[in-house]
Amino acid sequence: MTTPALDAERCYRAVAGRDPRFDGWFVTAVRSTGIYCRPSCPARTPLEHNVTFHRTAAAAQAAGFRACRRCRPDAVPGSPEWDVRADVVARAMRLVADGEVERSGVGGLAARLGYSERQLNRLLTGELGVGPLALARAQRAQTARLLIETTRLPMADVAFAAGFASIRQFNDTVRSVFGTTPSGLRPATPRTEGGAPGWLTLRLAARAPFAADEVLLFLGAHAVPGLEEWDGTTFSRVLDLPHGPAVVRLSPGAGASVTARLQLAELRDLGVAVARCRRLLDLDADPAAVDAVLGTDPALADLVAGAPGRRVPTGVDADEVAVRAVLGQQVSVAGARTLTARLLPLAGRPLPEPVGTLTHAFPRAADLAAADLSDVGLTGARRAAVGTLATALADGTVSLGPGADRDEARRSLLALRGIGPWTAALVAMRGLADPDVWLPGDLALRRSLATLGSSDADAAARWQPWRSYAVMHLWALAVPSFFTRPVDRSLS
Template identity: 60%
Template structure:
């Protein structure tokens, strides 16, 4: 773990001298003589050590008066892996801020979601990140504004509104302060942008830490895609997105050094949230080196890791949707689960227009599914009860699944529902809630792979062996699954 790495001056200096991109997003280098801040891999010759200080976040750099380097663009670094591998208050707060909660509901709304006072949240974020929730949200708005300024031809007033600024003046002042350029200068420097309507399509590059193996990541999403909501087309995974202000369609294409992202939104205010959810679905802020190094300590897992390093956990853009789909997939084939889900989508999803492909609907909300006649569901009576109980609890708010969920508490709540066993609860914890240590010792594919490798294949013995893989057991599951010939493990042609 590299928590608080910015306080280890010697490690930071070594990372900067070697221009090690693996540490981008872990900490930032602020240069006292120039007043700029950089990512560790900045290609510029490093300054003298006495002229460097290290800070934990872009927001802390900006709050201290440093401007973003125009060469390495530190504000576009992958996010810190800390926020997706921890379950404490700060990590949950950071996931919510990335999901736009502060911009929509303010700091009181953030605190309410976390179950703490605004003062407690502020104090803990300041202690660990050197910036409070407003400064962290402001840094995120600045990055969103930069994307819109540089990649679109939207009028600047529309950019300010879409990025979440309260006024054009606040937008102008923030861009000048963070980037040392006016919005117009930023656009000119980037080549002017392409004139698009407010509902136009944006082309973005989503960074990640290398290595990234796309096979099981995109293979899983493509093989389990629900018709009408998801599809694999022309080398890209495409899906519809239900967002706070409207909806969108995204196409995600694996590239050697980034994920190509083509995003169409009905409301540009959803840009930050859409990017955050896509990054989360593809697990792009993971630290694959730390994960793989830990798993390699098991001599029976090491060959799998060495053969195809950098596996990610395929996750979701909508936690409630995934939970519903997990129930639909209980004890049936992948094809049958897709068929069940597609029927619900056609009958209860919101229609969308997709001129580029075959996407037709948003996945139904829990509220719409709670109104479904149970007798219309083509599934055994016990699973109908599981389904109706789940969507009812999600709809009335007695069960909450989100980026701020406490992993252990939510798992216990799921296990208390009828028809929820350890496999269903843990697959939701792994792929919806994002718990990097969720484990599936009863999964048939995991047990089969374990037996073939010489690992224990009974759930109790395998769980005991897997203690050494912690806190990355969800990634070990991906390596074990990948030994199978199931389509989920292969990038579609």
């Protein structure tokens, strides 16, 4: 699947209407000013003959335009296009967002996708106007601006955290992208103080409508002791990042946003941590597109109207989602949480010091494959399935990273003994963030479908390409406690 060239007339209508729904889908470059803006920029609408449209900020920067300092086009949610699409360009964009270029260079990115550097550059440049290096540079600039404007970190720390190789490269990029020095970007009073000592506090934007409390409640209902924590408002968990474990605390923010408080082992993991939190909360979704399809279906109309913009919470790591899905087969949510918690001291990597009740990162595949799971409480068949899956993930037989081919991932999972269609589908939905997944044989879905007078066949035919979101609506009907706090009648 590829996306056609941007429709200039449609884009200009969005700009003239200052429509925030298109923020993140494209940017508007204005020749007369030399800047690029988000579609909803409050500045005076430029004349149509003075503008060009670019799918990414990187493309606008490569064409010589600077980011608008008024509308901050680099601070919008990411394009939902890269989560919907499954082609090589989309897979590359997901890997770039996860920091693959910083970790292993363009060669490593191309190898992960099974292409040569030349082929990958040609594909990205042909569709986006720039190659992977320019995309990674734009992402570093965005991270730098976020830190400059919202924290009091010294500029050297900002440069390192954003992924720049040197202070000079950092200064040159900021001047090129924003038309000012790094110190010129810093407000007299940062938007936050950066949090408690050792913590960074950031705002993660989403497209409205967005109910942060519902997404966090769903994650909290599945929280694994030692790995995750839920206090009724804030969801916390350990992240296994490239340079060490980290802790993130997520709570509802102002408007359509989430407040993230991060404690990192190394600042250079910030970009990866933010990308994984955004994926966890489905912050880059396009709720208008989803609700436009599901909300017109008679069976789902009332559910969609009652929860507009409902998201699909995923996982910070697809390998973890796969293992937890196997552990959760044919047991209750509470039982799955207990079994998963028992894995942590056996194979998980401990934090240097506990943070609240958080103690371990989730086990990596190689560590889990080598662990003795005889005391976890699994049946022999389930223990064998976990071991087989962990070995396949460790040796690359099954690949579930951000750039994974979703169809190939599902086929390779189904080839493993002990993994059936429901488990493979759940991994695709909550591990690979596929927006169009149906869970065959799911009992909660069957109950909800019976209540609505619908069937699995109807779902397959009518709710594409957003069946994952339909699943969330039907789960909410079947298990409302995972989505809505019960009302305390004593207060009424």
